[in-house]
Amino acid sequence: MDRGTGPADKKRKTSWKKDPEAVKENILTIATEEFAAQGLAGANINEIAKRTATSKRMIYYYFGDKEGLYQHVLERVYSSLRNTEQALNVADLDPVPALRRLTEATFDSHVNNPQFIRLVMIENIHNAEYVKKSEIIPKLNKAIIDKLADVCERGKASGVLRQDADPLELHWMTSSASFYNVSNEATFSASFGNSLHTVEGQKRLRQRVVDMVLGAVVIGYQPNELHSN
Amino acid sequence: MDRGTGPADKKRKTSWKKDPEAVKENILTIATEEFAAQGLAGANINEIAKRTATSKRMIYYYFGDKEGLYQHVLERVYSSLRNTEQALNVADLDPVPALRRLTEATFDSHVNNPQFIRLVMIENIHNAEYVKKSEIIPKLNKAIIDKLADVCERGKASGVLRQDADPLELHWMTSSASFYNVSNEATFSASFGNSLHTVEGQKRLRQRVVDMVLGAVVIGYQPNELHSN
């Protein structure tokens, strides 16, 4: 080829560094953005490659094919979020404050991880096919349930929580509100205006969610009156 | 071609009927299934055409392009669901039963319209681009809010609802639970087992949702004790 054509070697890409881990991370970061933005079918490998510091060939080298890349992206983002959640310690709080804290944290972590939300939405469109295939995702999910189970036990023992309080149901209640808040913002705002998604609206909503969850399991719970706007 | 080959004319496609409306309906029905199942990028026009009683050419004839088809599908499914909702009359119920009824109906209508749910999920992946473009969808959404606003007014007047009860927030609370219940069934079940999505589980959940919503706005609301399993 024209390798070494003359002394005008200026644009020679010669000499690159070996750094597999950084390359993989770089690919995954960009791929996460693209899959979250466009979905599995919608994302474009050429586009992803173009945005990375490396080449398309490297994507196939490390991840096999598009689905393999997607699977890695999914597991990575799940791990990241669950790790964040796990950092929160409520073992030394009384049951009700603990529950309030967990609910608020879940609400906030969803707001702060829109990419996670979008990837889970996409996963659901695919009937959770790749979550089911994953070895690691199921393990990650146990932690949050365990934490809620502990709070439930303590709460029932001390008589502040209803006997029918259930950790899985609690997680469902918290998640449904927190998830929907982010996942459906676009259509909800388009349909009903964005008043619930302003800074003020989100504050109120967050409080409402806490009240809903606590109201469902705390005996005699009285929600705080919100200043009507 | 082999037009009119011999007297054995049994399977002859010759002589078709003109029936534009039926053709359009047929296309939209199949397209709804495909878009709901595969998403906008994932759906395949050839595949849709193959499953219709007509041809790809007809799809482009009536709907212009893939996006046009998707837009029609979306508007059709929105209309259908909102019409169902509108059929429910709660004007002659007292505020609390009315609210219970509306909540239950919303929960049920989501369960019964998974295609609608999936298309809205897909729409959110696309940042509600096509909902925003639509002329008709925004109009459809006013009805449900009006209904809730009426209930709120009556409830506040008679003193059974808290003064900070808000129709839009109520709709959000009801929708979030009802939507998530269907939209995230796949990942939720894959992560935590399907106990909430059995017939029994869904009964409990539906009751929980009603309790959460009523608990948030009805003064002194006491949820029913659920038989612990």
Added chain:
DNA sequence: ATTGCAATGTACCTGGGAGTTAATTTCGTG
């Protein structure tokens, strides 16, 4: 019957995007 437009059938074109091939470079190890 002719004409004209809406509705339909068939075949084709084309670009883009997933995945590959093969050559080249790095760099640890004997």
Added chain:
DNA sequence: CACGAAATTAACTCCCAGGTACATTGCAAT
């Protein structure tokens, strides 16, 4: 320092899916 495995580059193939061209048929009105 040679050599082989790992890492990387550049150019290529192939096929699928969105979209189109053009001919044909049904049908209503004159």
